[in-house]
Amino acid sequence: MKKLPWALLAISAAFNLYLIYLLLDSSLSLDDSRSSITFLEERGELTREILKKYWVGKPADEVGLLAEEMSPKGVVCKKTEEGSFEIGELKFVIKNGVVAKVEYF
Incomplete structure:
Protein backbone atom coordinates (compact mmCIF):
# COMPACT_ATOMS: atom_id res chain seq x y z
CA MET A 1 0.00 0.00 0.00
CA VAL A 56 3.47 47.40 -66.79
CA GLY A 57 3.51 49.17 -70.15
CA LYS A 58 2.97 46.00 -72.21
CA PRO A 59 0.09 45.93 -74.72
CA ALA A 60 -3.20 44.45 -73.52
CA ASP A 61 -3.08 41.93 -76.37
CA GLU A 62 -0.11 40.20 -74.73
CA VAL A 63 -2.08 39.76 -71.51
CA GLY A 64 -4.90 38.28 -73.58
CA LEU A 65 -2.46 35.81 -75.11
CA LEU A 66 -1.19 34.91 -71.64
CA ALA A 67 -4.77 34.30 -70.51
CA GLU A 68 -5.39 32.03 -73.51
CA GLU A 69 -2.19 30.12 -72.72
CA MET A 70 -2.99 29.67 -69.01
CA SER A 71 -6.67 28.79 -69.35
CA PRO A 72 -6.12 25.19 -70.62
CA LYS A 73 -3.83 24.59 -67.63
CA GLY A 74 -6.77 25.08 -65.27
CA VAL A 75 -6.05 28.68 -64.27
CA VAL A 76 -9.21 30.79 -64.03
CA CYS A 77 -8.90 33.59 -66.58
CA LYS A 78 -11.48 36.24 -67.41
CA LYS A 79 -11.79 39.71 -68.83
CA THR A 80 -13.63 42.17 -66.60
CA GLU A 81 -16.13 44.80 -67.69
CA GLU A 82 -13.50 47.53 -67.30
CA GLY A 83 -11.30 45.72 -69.81
CA SER A 84 -8.88 44.40 -67.21
CA PHE A 85 -7.80 40.77 -67.07
CA GLU A 86 -7.99 38.47 -64.06
CA ILE A 87 -5.61 35.53 -64.32
CA GLY A 88 -5.60 33.34 -61.24
CA GLU A 89 -5.26 35.74 -58.30
CA LEU A 90 -3.66 38.50 -60.37
CA LYS A 91 -5.49 41.44 -61.85
CA PHE A 92 -3.93 43.19 -64.83
CA VAL A 93 -5.44 46.69 -64.97
CA ILE A 94 -5.59 47.93 -68.56
CA LYS A 95 -5.72 51.65 -69.42
CA ASN A 96 -5.38 53.07 -72.92
CA GLY A 97 -4.58 49.63 -74.34
CA VAL A 98 -1.58 48.95 -72.07
CA VAL A 99 -1.11 47.37 -68.65
CA ALA A 100 -1.26 50.15 -66.04
CA LYS A 101 -0.67 47.99 -62.97
CA VAL A 102 -0.62 44.42 -61.69
CA GLU A 103 -2.21 43.63 -58.34
CA TYR A 104 -3.61 40.81 -56.26
CA PHE A 105 -7.36 40.86 -55.75
Whole structure:
Protein backbone atom coordinates (compact mmCIF):
# COMPACT_ATOMS: atom_id res chain seq x y z
CA MET A 1 0.00 0.00 0.00
CA LYS A 2 2.93 2.35 0.66
CA LYS A 3 4.17 1.88 -2.91
CA LEU A 4 0.94 3.19 -4.46
CA PRO A 5 1.56 6.93 -3.70
CA TRP A 6 5.12 6.66 -5.06
CA ALA A 7 3.86 4.97 -8.20
CA LEU A 8 1.26 7.69 -8.70
CA LEU A 9 3.93 10.34 -8.13
CA ALA A 10 6.22 8.69 -10.69
CA ILE A 11 3.43 8.40 -13.26
CA SER A 12 2.44 12.03 -12.64
CA ALA A 13 6.06 13.19 -13.04
CA ALA A 14 6.47 11.22 -16.26
CA PHE A 15 3.22 12.63 -17.63
CA ASN A 16 4.29 16.19 -16.72
CA LEU A 17 7.64 15.69 -18.47
CA TYR A 18 5.78 14.45 -21.55
CA LEU A 19 3.53 17.54 -21.49
CA ILE A 20 6.60 19.79 -21.23
CA TYR A 21 8.12 17.97 -24.20
CA LEU A 22 4.93 18.51 -26.23
CA LEU A 23 4.88 22.19 -25.29
CA LEU A 24 8.50 22.70 -26.38
CA ASP A 25 7.94 20.75 -29.58
CA SER A 26 4.89 22.82 -30.50
CA SER A 27 6.84 26.00 -29.77
CA LEU A 28 9.56 24.92 -32.20
CA SER A 29 6.95 24.04 -34.82
CA LEU A 30 5.36 27.45 -34.40
CA ASP A 31 8.73 29.16 -34.90
CA ASP A 32 9.32 27.09 -38.05
CA SER A 33 5.89 28.07 -39.35
CA ARG A 34 6.56 31.74 -38.71
CA SER A 35 9.87 31.50 -40.54
CA SER A 36 8.17 29.80 -43.48
CA ILE A 37 5.46 32.46 -43.61
CA THR A 38 8.04 35.25 -43.58
CA PHE A 39 9.99 33.54 -46.35
CA LEU A 40 6.86 33.07 -48.48
CA GLU A 41 5.77 36.68 -47.95
CA GLU A 42 9.19 37.95 -49.06
CA ARG A 43 9.18 35.61 -52.05
CA GLY A 44 5.66 36.69 -53.02
CA GLU A 45 6.62 40.36 -52.77
CA LEU A 46 9.67 39.80 -54.97
CA THR A 47 7.59 37.93 -57.53
CA ARG A 48 4.98 40.68 -57.58
CA GLU A 49 7.63 43.36 -58.11
CA ILE A 50 9.14 41.38 -60.99
CA LEU A 51 5.67 40.95 -62.52
CA LYS A 52 5.01 44.67 -62.25
CA LYS A 53 8.30 45.62 -63.88
CA TYR A 54 7.77 43.13 -66.70
CA TRP A 55 4.08 43.69 -67.43
CA VAL A 56 3.47 47.40 -66.79
CA GLY A 57 3.51 49.17 -70.15
CA LYS A 58 2.97 46.00 -72.21
CA PRO A 59 0.09 45.93 -74.72
CA ALA A 60 -3.20 44.45 -73.52
CA ASP A 61 -3.08 41.93 -76.37
CA GLU A 62 -0.11 40.20 -74.73
CA VAL A 63 -2.08 39.76 -71.51
CA GLY A 64 -4.90 38.28 -73.58
CA LEU A 65 -2.46 35.81 -75.11
CA LEU A 66 -1.19 34.91 -71.64
CA ALA A 67 -4.77 34.30 -70.51
CA GLU A 68 -5.39 32.03 -73.51
CA GLU A 69 -2.19 30.12 -72.72
CA MET A 70 -2.99 29.67 -69.01
CA SER A 71 -6.67 28.79 -69.35
CA PRO A 72 -6.12 25.19 -70.62
CA LYS A 73 -3.83 24.59 -67.63
CA GLY A 74 -6.77 25.08 -65.27
CA VAL A 75 -6.05 28.68 -64.27
CA VAL A 76 -9.21 30.79 -64.03
CA CYS A 77 -8.90 33.59 -66.58
CA LYS A 78 -11.48 36.24 -67.41
CA LYS A 79 -11.79 39.71 -68.83
CA THR A 80 -13.63 42.17 -66.60
CA GLU A 81 -16.13 44.80 -67.69
CA GLU A 82 -13.50 47.53 -67.30
CA GLY A 83 -11.30 45.72 -69.81
CA SER A 84 -8.88 44.40 -67.21
CA PHE A 85 -7.80 40.77 -67.07
CA GLU A 86 -7.99 38.47 -64.06
CA ILE A 87 -5.61 35.53 -64.32
CA GLY A 88 -5.60 33.34 -61.24
CA GLU A 89 -5.26 35.74 -58.30
CA LEU A 90 -3.66 38.50 -60.37
CA LYS A 91 -5.49 41.44 -61.85
CA PHE A 92 -3.93 43.19 -64.83
CA VAL A 93 -5.44 46.69 -64.97
CA ILE A 94 -5.59 47.93 -68.56
CA LYS A 95 -5.72 51.65 -69.42
CA ASN A 96 -5.38 53.07 -72.92
CA GLY A 97 -4.58 49.63 -74.34
CA VAL A 98 -1.58 48.95 -72.07
CA VAL A 99 -1.11 47.37 -68.65
CA ALA A 100 -1.26 50.15 -66.04
CA LYS A 101 -0.67 47.99 -62.97
CA VAL A 102 -0.62 44.42 -61.69
CA GLU A 103 -2.21 43.63 -58.34
CA TYR A 104 -3.61 40.81 -56.26
CA PHE A 105 -7.36 40.86 -55.75
